[in-house]
Amino acid sequence: MNFKKTAALLLAGTLALSVTAGCKKKEESATAEAPKAAGDTVKIGFMGALTGDVAMFGKPTLEGMKMAADEINAAGGINGKKIEIVEADNRGDKQEGASVAQKLISRDNVVAILGDPTTGISKVVAPICQKAGVVLLSAGATGPGLVEIGDYIFRDTLLDSVAIPAVIDYFAKDLKYKRVAVITSDNNDYSVGLSQTFRDAAKDKGIEIVADEKVKDGDKDFSAQITNIKAKKPDVIFYSGYYTEGALIMKEARKQGLKANMFGGDGLFSPEFIKLGGDAVEGSMSALGFSPEQATPETAKFIAAFQKKFNGALPGLFDAQGYDGMMMLADAMKRANSTDPKVFKDALAKTKDFKGVSGTITIRANREPIKSPLALLVVKGGKFVLKAKVPVKMD
Numbered sequence: 001m002n003f004k005k006t007a008a009l010l011l012a013g014t015l016a017l018s019v020t021a022g023c024k025k026k027e028e029s030a031t032a033e034a035p036k037a038a039g040d041t042v043k044i045g046f047m048g049a050l051t052g053d054v055a056m057f058g059k060p061t062l063e064g065m066k067m068a069a070d071e072i073n074a075a076g077g078i079n080g081k082k083i084e085i086v087e088a089d090n091r092g093d094k095q096e097g098a099s100v101a102q103k104l105i106s107r108d109n110v111v112a113i114l115g116d117p118t119t120g121i122s123k124v125v126a127p128i129c130q131k132a133g134v135v136l137l138s139a140g141a142t143g144p145g146l147v148e149i150g151d152y153i154f155r156d157t158l159l160d161s162v163a164i165p166a167v168i169d170y171f172a173k174d175l176k177y178k179r180v181a182v183i184t185s186d187n188n189d190y191s192v193g194l195s196q197t198f199r200d201a202a203k204d205k206g207i208e209i210v211a212d213e214k215v216k217d218g219d220k221d222f223s224a225q226i227t228n229i230k231a232k233k234p235d236v237i238f239y240s241g242y243y244t245e246g247a248l249i250m251k252e253a254r255k256q257g258l259k260a261n262m263f264g265g266d267g268l269f270s271p272e273f274i275k276l277g278g279d280a281v282e283g284s285m286s287a288l289g290f291s292p293e294q295a296t297p298e299t300a301k302f303i304a305a306f307q308k309k310f311n312g313a314l315p316g317l318f319d320a321q322g323y324d325g326m327m328m329l330a331d332a333m334k335r336a337n338s339t340d341p342k343v344f345k346d347a348l349a350k351t352k353d354f355k356g357v358s359g360t361i362t363i364r365a366n367r368e369p370i371k372s373p374l375a376l377l378v379v380k381g382g383k384f385v386l387k388a389k390v391p392v393k394m395d
Contacts, residue, residue, distance in 0.1 A: 047088075050089040052091045053242070061140065062322060064326070092118070097124050100125075139156055144193050147366065155369060158374060160197045160265060162392055164201045171236070175235075181236075185242070185245060221252075236261055241264070247277030282380065283379060284379045289374065291375035376388045376390060
């Protein structure tokens with residue numbers, strides 16, 4: 001009798017455990033399927049720096065993204081789904097950028113990542129996105145070797161390979177420059193690529209490179225490089241790096257009595273360049289794909305909305321490119337009638353004559369963007385102002 005009672009108790013316990021386990025499996029199954037059921041949002045990740053030396057590029061990119069997302073959501077979202085931006089700070093660090101990308105994809109289940117504004121981090125993140133089948137649209141990378149990583153990789157920027165020849169044309173014909181000194185930050189992927197693009201284009205246009213100096217991001221002393229450059233008497237200094245070193249280089253140039261101004265890409269375009277360089281950077285020029293001056297109707301509307309939101313402040317390049325990037329993703333999803341990256345990446349690749357606030361954008365067959373016009377800005381009176389809008393051939 002005791003044996004039967006014990007057996008009965010054991011059987012009851014086993015059944016109870018079985019029921020409990022069954023309930024637990026159902027709960028786990030429901031939890032795992034919850035993201036699929038939550039189909040009322042489209043998650044798009046932000047990739048960029050919110051702290052550190054390149055936060056001046058990341059913060060405005062996120063501002064532009066948020067403005068675009070707010071407008072899209074107010075108009076009904078994407079095929080009835082609201083955009084949710086998932087933010088993270090990669091601090092301008094490549095390793096952190098890779099970590100952020102993995103989390104956005106595996107933990108947050110984003111369908112696309114917008115960013116990074118820099119070429120170096122974008123090239124680190126791109127293989128991760130390609131392998132996972134998540135669209136990456138960089139709103140800032142201008143250097144070579146990015147979209148070639150795979151068919152999920154895009155950008156909305158004015159490429160160095162397009163901008164630099166157009167600017168050199170302007171320099172040769174309008175400013176009559178013939179002699180250029182080049183300075184490259186050789187531990188910066190963006191700088192190395194931009195300098196090579198400049199060398200190639202200068203050779204084609206008959207402009208002589210009279211000096212070719214190397215520095216590093218983080219350097220403080222540029223006296224030796226400026227001494228060498230001064231002896232060559234260039235018409236202009238082309239610096240392919242970022243604003244911090246650019247400002248210090250120009251302070252050293254003025255200290256040594258070198259009168260040539262500096263020209264660079266969008267890496268120089270920051271209020272910090274002027275703050276750090278002061279009078280030494282007056283006359284310095286930056287080539288980029290946006291200017292609030294001589295605005296198109298689309299750009300004028302964007303500027304008005306931005307000023308209303310940010311107490312009268314004018315938007316910059318990265319605000320505009322972040323905004324355009326979000327709008328391009330939404331446009332592709334709507335045309336594809338899908339928020340599945342496997343589907344809408346093909347629509348994104350067919351983007352043609354998209355009227356962005358930073359210019360008219362077409363994605364070519366190689367998935368590289370072409371956009372027009374190019375804005376050449378100059379520091380005048382302690383701020384960047386438009387010097388010229390240079391048209392870019394859209395074929």
